[in-house]
Amino acid sequence: MRTKFILFVVFVTTFAVAPVHSQNRVVTGQVLTLNDLPVANFEIEAKKGETGAITDSAGWFTIVTYPKDVLLFKGKVFRNERMKINNRTPDTVYVNVEFINTPENKELAVGYGYVEEDELLHSVSHLDSEQADFSQYRDIFELIRGRFAGVQIQGNEVIIRGISSINLSSCALYVVDGVVVSDISSINPSDVKSIDVLKDSGASIYGSRGANGVVVIQTKRGND
Structure with missing residues (x-):
């Protein structure tokens, strides 16, 4: 009789617990920013499952969720x-979180261990007037030199990819409000809405003209 009772308890316990475990789902993912920069030490929370995870140095995480749940990335x-x-959600997900690009946040991103300083400096290639006060700069070249790491200024030329040859120009291609121009020295920093510095694959859309990189400027007038 005792044996039958034990078997009955095991049977009931097994089927009582099974539905709880069947509700769980394991999701693996990677958190990136600026398209391809992994974010470490980033917190993820499953809202319904009430579980959490933190990304590793390569931005990867594993979290237990319900089949229908919401992941919160903060x-x-x-x-x-x-x-x-x-x-419909795959077992492996990729999430690109938007970095709020300000000088203070760059320091915080490194300080919290989200990204490495060198990687961040080489990945941040976009600025707009909502993120910084462009009017504090004397001219457009000072603005570019002061805000984009690794970019050099020689006279009225912006050098993105280094000096390629003594005889050939290493100057970047300038595109202002969608139009290729030969000179940007007359642009007032206060009139600039945004600046993008493109190189490698980003500059390839401009063909051979973008071989030295591209400086894309959107002015407030051109945006109107």
């Missing part, structure tokens, strides 16, 4: 993101 220098988990 960082001190990033915009919050949400991802719905359902039966």
Whole structure:
């Protein structure tokens, strides 16, 4: 009789617990910023599952969720993101979180261990007037020199990829409000809405003209 009772308890316990475990789902993912820069020490929370995870040095995480859940991605220098988990969600997900690009946030991103300083400096290639006061710069070249790491200024030339040849120009291609121009010295920093510095694959859309990199400037007038 005792044996039958034990078997009955095991049977009931097994089937009582099984539905709880069947509700769980394991999701693996990688958190990136600026398209391909992994974010370490980033917190992820499963809203319904009430579980959490932290990304490793390569931005990877593993978290237990419900089949229908919401993942919350929160960082001190990033915009919050949400991802719905359902039966169409793959077991491995990739999330690109938007870095709020300010000088203070660059320091915080490194200080919190989200990114390495060298990687961040080489990845940040976009600035707009909402992130910084462009009017404090004397001219457009001072603005570019002061805000983009690794970019050199020689006279009225912007050098993105270094000096390639003594005889050939190493100057970047200038595109202002969608039009290729030969000179940007007359642009007042106060009139600039945004600046993008492109190289490698980003500059390839301009063909051979973009071989030395591209400086894309959007002015407030051109945006109107």
